[in-house]
Amino acid sequence: MTIKRKYWLLAAVLLILAFVLSGCSSAANMLTGSSWPGIAASETTIYVAFGPHVYAVDPDTGRDIWRFPDEASRNQTFYAAPAVSEAVIVVGDYNDSLYGLDPESGNLIWTFKNDSGARYIGGATIDGDRVYAGSVDGTVIALDLATGDPVPGADPFTAGRDIWSTPVVDGDVVYVSSLDKHIFALDADTLELLWQYPPNGDPGDPEMGAIVATPTLYHGILYFGSFNNRLYALDTQTRSVLWTYPTDNWIWSSPLLDDETGFLVCGDLDGNVFALNPDTGAEEWRFKVDGPVVGAPVLDYLEDGTRIAYIAAGTSEGNNLYALNLETGTLADTPVTVEAEFTTRFLFFTTGQDTRPIQIYAAPLIIGDLLLLGAHQGNSPLYALDKNTLLDQWAFEPAGS
Amino acid sequence: MWDLLILDPMVNLLLWFYGILWDNYVLAILLLTIIIRLLLFPLTWKQQKSQVAMQELQPRLKKLQEKHKNDPEQLQQKTMELYREAGVNPLGGCLPTLIQFPILIGFYRAITRSLAASPIQLLDLSQHVYTNTPTWLPAPADLIPLNSHFAWLDLAKPDPLYILPILVVVTTWLQQKLLTPPSTGGAENQAAAMSRSMQLTMPLFIGYISLTLPSGLSVYWVVSNIIGLIQYMAMGKSSFKNLFGTEDGSFSLRGLIGLPQPPAEEKGRKRS
Structure with a gap:
C-alpha cells in the first residue's frame, strides 16, 4: 500500500x-x-413540561391550550414538573431560570434567573405566597409567588451537591433531599439550616447514599429511599431513624403511603415493588415488575372499591404499567377489554403509531377519570387512558413537533 | 456485547479508581489511560515498528516509482515484492490504529456515562454498575454522584477556556511529527505533500472535535499522546530529524512546520 x-x-x-x-x-x-416529562394538573388543566415548552393541555381533547414560550429556543428545555396554584404556575427550566406563568393564558408573569447557571430538574413547591425550589448546584431559594422576588431575609441555602427533588413544606420547616447524601430541614422563613440527617460527623450515617427522590412526609415521619439500597423512616421530631428497609438496588421513587391500608409502597431500580408497615418497616408484600421503578406509585381505586397502586416500570421491552391490589400485592382485577394491547391485567402500551412499548419514568397522574402517563420516548410526551377501562383516550402531540 | 466487554468494565474501573484516588476524577482518567496504553502496548509497538520499517523502505520505493513511473502494474508488483522481501505488511501501521478506535469510543462513552449529569444518564449508569463488588473496593453507590469538577474544568462539559483542545492539537501534532520522517530530497512528491497535509489537518480536526466533547475525554487524549511520545522516545525511534525535518537533526523552521528542505546544493549555494 x-x-x-x-x-x-x-x-x-x-x-x-x-x-x-x-x-x-x-x-x-x-x-x-436528558429527562422525562414533568407533569402536574389542576382540576381542569394538565400541565406538561417537556422539551422546549411548557404546555397547558385540555384533559377532554388532549390538545394544548397554550404553550410557553411561544417560540421554541434551541437552548431552552423544561423537565421539572410545574407547581400549580390558582394564580401562578411555577416551572424551572434546564438552564438557570424559574418562571411564573399565568395558568389561564401561559403569559409570563415573572422570571427568576439564578447567578450560577444551575439547572432545575426537581419541581418547585408553592406554599401560600411563597415558592421554594432547589437547583443542581445544591441551592434552595424562597421566592415571592406573586413577583418572583427573593423572600427578604431568606438567604439561599446551599447543599453540597445537586438537588433533583421537590422541597417538602411542613409548617415552618422545609425539607430538602440532596445528591450530597443528606436530608436537610430548613427554616421556612430564613432558609437557615435547622438540622440535617445524617448529622455531620459521628454518629452520622457513613453508608448513606445519594437521595434523588422527594421524601414523603406523613405524621411527622419522612420516608425516603437512597442509592445505598435502603428505604428510611426518619422521625422529624427526634431526628432519628425509626427503621430502614434493605432493597436490591437503588431507590429513585418516592414512596406512597396509603392511610386506609396503612401500607407504605415503593419500588427500586431492580423492579421490586414492596409494601411495608410504616411503623415498623416490616414487609407486607413484594411484587416484581419488568423494569426500574422511577416514578412514585399512584393511589387509586376500582369501581368495586378495590384500592390499587399504579406502578410505572421504565422498561422499553416488556410491560410498563401495573395496577396492583394494595391489600394483596397482586395484579388487580381491572376491567380491561382486549381491544387495546393488554395482557390481562397490565398494559403493554402502544404509542399509537406502532406497538413499541414506551418508557415511563414519570409518576402516573390521575385527573378525573383519566390516568396520565408521561413518556420518555415515542411520539408523544403524554398519554391519557380511561382509568376505568384502561383504554387509550388520547395522546398529546404538540403542534409543530 | 459492547457494554459487557468494553463499556461496563471501563465505567466500573473509572468508578473504582475514582474512589481509590481520593475522589479525584482526573486521577481516575489518568490511571485508566495508563492502563489502556499498557494493554495496547503490543499493538502500538507493532504499529511503530511497522512505521519505521516503512520509513526505511522509502528510498527503495522511490527508486521503484521512478523506474516504473510509466507502468503502474509493474510498479505495484515490484512494490509488493519489496514488501515481501523486507517482511513488511503495508497494513501493519493501520490495523493497530483501527483496533484502538473502539477503545477510544468506549472511553468516551465511559466518561459520559460515569459522570451522569442528567436523570436519564444517571438511570443509565444505575443499570451498568457492578453490584457485587469485593469489600476491599469502594462500592459504586457510595461514590455516585461523582465530583466532575477539577480546577476550572467540569469534566462532563467542554473546556470553556479552550486550554485542553489546544493541548490536544499540540500533542497530537507533536506525536505525528515525531513519527513521520522528513521528505527526502527536494522533490515535492505527492505522498510527501499528503503527509504534511495530514500532519496539520488531523490535529486540528481532532482539536475541533475536542471542543465539543466532555473535557474528560480531552484529558485522556492529551495524556495518551504524552504517553505515546514517551513510549516512542523510549524505543529510541524518535529524533529531532523527524521533528525538524533535517538530515542532521538541526533546527529548521521550514521542517518544523512541515515544508520540505531545499536540496543540498541550494543550501550550499546559500551558505557560500
Missing part, C-alpha cells in the same frame, strides 16, 4: 471516528433526551 493510500485510509477512519464522536456528543447534548 502506498503512503498516499495509507494516509487516505487513515483520514477516512479518523473522519468516521470524528462523526461517530460528534454524533455521540450531539446525542449527549440533546436536551430532549
